[in-house]
Amino acid sequence: MPGPVLAVDQGTSGTKALVVCPERGVIGSGSAPVRPRYLPGGLVEVDPAELYGSVVEAGRRALAQAGEPVVALGLANQGETVLAWDPGTGEPLTDALVWQDRRAETVCAELAPHADELRYVTGLPLDPYFAAPKMAWIRRHLTRNGVVTTSDAWLVHRLTGAYVTDAATAGRTQLLDLDRVDWSPAALDVFGLSGEHLPQVVDAGGHFGTTTVFGGDDSSRRNGRGNGGEIPLTGLLVDQQAALLAQRVTEPGGAKCTYGTGAFLLAHTGSTPRRGTSGLVSCVAWRLGGQTSYCLDGQVYTAASAVRWLTDLGVISGAADLDPVGSAVPDAGGVTFVPALAGLAAPWWRGDLRGSLTGLGLDTTPGHLVRALCEGIAAQVVELADAAAADLGAPLTALRVDGGLTRSTLLMQTQADLLQLPVEVAELPDATALGVAAVARLGLDPSLTIDEALPARxxxxxxxxxxxxxxxxxxxxGFRAAVATLLDRAPV
Incomplete structure (x- = not known):
C-alpha cells in the first residue's frame, strides 16, 4: 500500500493536520488557531488569510513531526463558510462569512415563497446557515467582482490552481440539485446567482492538482524529503461527512455525532436521497467513483462555542473544567439551559431565537450551570436522533461520537442517559481528518475499497x-418545555 498521506481539517476555530500511515496510524500532527470575529447582530466572520495560513502552518507542523514524505494530501472544510475572491490572483475580495453568520436573514425572508421549491430541489431548508443566502448577500452588499464560493474552492485554488468543490460541499450551498448532483439552474435563479462562474463539482477522491506550499527549503522540495516536496491533492470532503466516513457509517441505519464548535448528527440513508419530514437536512454524504451516497443531517449550532461562552463569563476556565466542576454537584439543581446562543437549528430551524437559562436561585453554583449546559447540548442531540429515527423508519441502536468535547465524561454520560442508547466514543477525536485521509487514499489508488482505505475502528x-x-x-x-417557551415568545 502507498505511504502516508497528509490530512488537513480546516475548521471554525482552528486547523488540524495529521500525517496518517496505513500501517502505523497517525505519525505526525500539527495545529494552528483560527480566530473568528463574533460581532453584534449574529455576524461571524474571519480573515481568509488566516484560514489559508492555518492550513499551511498546521500541515507543515504535522510533516515536521512525521519526518518523512507523504504521497498525497486530503483537505476537509467547514462547509457553509463563503467569500468572494479574484480567480486571477487568488486574492480575497471580502472577509469570509462563517457558517454561523446570520446576516443573510434578510435574503431568506425575501425568498420565503420559494422555500418549499428549494427544499425539494436541494434537500435544504431556506436558512442563513447555508452558503447560497450568504453568497447572495455578498453580491448585493459587498462586491460584484470575482467569484463567490465556499471556502474550500478558494483554498484548493490557492494550493493547486484548480477550481473545484466536492459534491458533498456543493450540497451545503443550497445550489446543488440533490438528485442530479450538479448545480441547479432553478436554485441559482432564485438566489440571483445564475451568472456566477461556479467551481466544477467533483468526486471526493481524485487527482485535483499538486501543491508545494508544505515544503521546506528548495532542496527538500526537490528531493521529497521530510516536509513533502510536490504533493498531489487527491481528497476533498466537507467536515461532517468526512467524520461520518471515518466512523465507518457507510450503510443505511448508522449515525454519528461530532462535538466541535457545534454538534452535528449525520445518519446514512444509502444511494438515494431521503427527504424526511422531521426537520433534518437531506444531503450528499460523498460521491466516490461516480457513485453518490446520501445522509440525513442535523445541527446544534453551539456546543464547544457554548463552552467557550461559559469560559468567557468566568464560570469555568476551559473545557477541561467541565468534569471537575460539573461533578461537584449531583444534578443541575433545577436549572435548565437552552444553549441556543446562535439560534436553534434542526429540527426547529429558528435561527432568530436566543438561548435561555431558567431555574436559577441563590444556591445555583458553577457546577449546576455546567451540568445544565451539558444537558442542553445532549437534549438537542436527542431531538436530532429522534428525528433521524422517524425519517429512517427505525430507531437507532447506538450513536458513534467524535470531536474534542467527547473528552468530557460528564457530557458523554449525560448523552447516553438522555438518549437511552450506548454512546461509542472514537479512539481518536480527529475523525474528520481521518475521513479525509481515507478519501485521499482512494483518490490516489481507485482500486481500493472504502473499507480498505479506512482505519480500523x-x-x-x-x-x-x-x-x-x-x-x-x-x-x-423539562428541556422541551423551555424550548416551547422560547418558540411561543419569539415572533415568527
Whole structure:
C-alpha cells in the first residue's frame, strides 16, 4: 500500500493536520488557531488569510513531526463558510462569512415563497446557515467582482490552481440539485446567482492538482524529503461527512455525532436521497467513483462555542473544567439551559431565537450551570436522533461520537442517559481528518475499497445509560418545555 498521506481539517476555530500511515496510524500532527470575529447582530466572520495560513502552518507542523514524505494530501472544510475572491490572483475580495453568520436573514425572508421549491430541489431548508443566502448577500452588499464560493474552492485554488468543490460541499450551498448532483439552474435563479462562474463539482477522491506550499527549503522540495516536496491533492470532503466516513457509517441505519464548535448528527440513508419530514437536512454524504451516497443531517449550532461562552463569563476556565466542576454537584439543581446562543437549528430551524437559562436561585453554583449546559447540548442531540429515527423508519441502536468535547465524561454520560442508547466514543477525536485521509487514499489508488482505505475502528469508550427511561423522559420534558417557551415568545 502507498505511504502516508497528509490530512488537513480546516475548521471554525482552528486547523488540524495529521500525517496518517496505513500501517502505523497517525505519525505526525500539527495545529494552528483560527480566530473568528463574533460581532453584534449574529455576524461571524474571519480573515481568509488566516484560514489559508492555518492550513499551511498546521500541515507543515504535522510533516515536521512525521519526518518523512507523504504521497498525497486530503483537505476537509467547514462547509457553509463563503467569500468572494479574484480567480486571477487568488486574492480575497471580502472577509469570509462563517457558517454561523446570520446576516443573510434578510435574503431568506425575501425568498420565503420559494422555500418549499428549494427544499425539494436541494434537500435544504431556506436558512442563513447555508452558503447560497450568504453568497447572495455578498453580491448585493459587498462586491460584484470575482467569484463567490465556499471556502474550500478558494483554498484548493490557492494550493493547486484548480477550481473545484466536492459534491458533498456543493450540497451545503443550497445550489446543488440533490438528485442530479450538479448545480441547479432553478436554485441559482432564485438566489440571483445564475451568472456566477461556479467551481466544477467533483468526486471526493481524485487527482485535483499538486501543491508545494508544505515544503521546506528548495532542496527538500526537490528531493521529497521530510516536509513533502510536490504533493498531489487527491481528497476533498466537507467536515461532517468526512467524520461520518471515518466512523465507518457507510450503510443505511448508522449515525454519528461530532462535538466541535457545534454538534452535528449525520445518519446514512444509502444511494438515494431521503427527504424526511422531521426537520433534518437531506444531503450528499460523498460521491466516490461516480457513485453518490446520501445522509440525513442535523445541527446544534453551539456546543464547544457554548463552552467557550461559559469560559468567557468566568464560570469555568476551559473545557477541561467541565468534569471537575460539573461533578461537584449531583444534578443541575433545577436549572435548565437552552444553549441556543446562535439560534436553534434542526429540527426547529429558528435561527432568530436566543438561548435561555431558567431555574436559577441563590444556591445555583458553577457546577449546576455546567451540568445544565451539558444537558442542553445532549437534549438537542436527542431531538436530532429522534428525528433521524422517524425519517429512517427505525430507531437507532447506538450513536458513534467524535470531536474534542467527547473528552468530557460528564457530557458523554449525560448523552447516553438522555438518549437511552450506548454512546461509542472514537479512539481518536480527529475523525474528520481521518475521513479525509481515507478519501485521499482512494483518490490516489481507485482500486481500493472504502473499507480498505479506512482505519480500523476501535471505540475508546462506550457509555451506557445509567438512568431509567422514565427519568430521561422527565429531564427531556423539562428541556422541551423551555424550548416551547422560547418558540411561543419569539415572533415568527
Amino acid at each position: 476501535r471505540p475508546a469508550a462506550v457509555y451506557e445509560p445509567r438512568i431509567s427511561a422514565g427519568e430521561a423522559a422527565e429531564r427531556l420534558a
